[in-house]
């Protein structure tokens with residue numbers, strides 16, 4: 001049997017919606033993007049949403065909007081995708097890593113205060129695998145120290161914790177619609193915000209800093225546009241939005257299937273010695289973006305090889321950022337600094353998890369993992 005690590009869930013209605021968008025005159029940002037922005041704001045219960053080319057652009061814009069500059073420090077987690085740290089570096093700011101909770105892999109809110117210095121400006125939590133961080137605790141710390149919060153919610157469009165959704169307790173939350181994410185347009189992202197002025201500025205930044213989008217300029221007669229600040233090119237297009245709209249409509253149905261698959265994995269692996277997993281607290285609804293198991297670091301890579309030999313797609317999310325070459329070559333980073341993140345980073349492997357994963361496929365993955373772990377232990 002061959003079980004891909006990921007398969008997207010695009011079908012007939014997404015194809016039809018995309019073709020419809022291709023028949024329109026405006027292929028770039030226009031009404032379909034604005035509709036998607038409204039629908040995503042509604043779904044996540046946030047005031048404003050700006051559709052972008054990537055989550056990375058959303059993170060970068062959030063840092064710009066919230067005034068993060070050269071010399072500032074931004075507190076984040078080492079157990080994340082490199083984009084989280086890269087956007088901080090691109091502002092000329094310094095990522096200050098705080099170790100994660102051993103049971104969830106999320107930034108440990110109880111350790112944040114010790115990392116705050118007079119240069120700290122923001123906290124950038126990442127909702128790992130779709131499990132939201134303790135945003136109530138992080139909000140309290142941010143309020144106490146007058147810091148802003150930007151959420152990397154690339155994994156977490158559907159997540160809820162203590163009744164709170166991404167964006168609701170922070171200044172900005174960033175979503176990804178990259179090829180492997182829960183809903184996708186190949187490439188894509190969005191920023192949700194509470195502040196209308198910031199949302200308008202993000203919208204301008206996404207299109208060179210121009211004060212009128214092309215769709216506005218093309219309506220009726222030509223009108224001149226102006227530029228308020230040098231912007232970027234990172235707007236979402238109508239084609240991307242058209243692909244995303246039907247997926248957003250069935251997002252809960254797709255989540256329900258991943259939830260059932262996640263529970264099946266948990267039930268099976270809880271009986272196997274040598275496998276541990278992210279613990280989802282009772283007050284959380286995980287967006288179930290990734291399903292990972294944590295095994296003995298000594299056998300992790302061999303386990304990956306054997307699973308691949310068995311036809312199963314696997315990957316690693318993530319090797320801790322501070323141990324990647326760029327950081328390691330700076331003498332201020334070394335292994336041992338963030339032991340929980342390092343332990344998870346050295347133990348973790350991600351298994352297939354997507355709505356079209358069939359029952360016989362997940363059973364085959366479970367059998368193969370069980371056999372391999374027993375064989376290597």
Ligand SMILES: *Cc1c(COP(=O)(O)O)cnc(C)c1O
Pocket residue numbers: 053054055056057080081083084126152154155175176177178188189
């Ligand atoms: C995918 C991902 C990103 C980057 O998303 P893009 O849309 O590809 O820019 C950022 N952070 C995390 C945690 C991710 O998984």
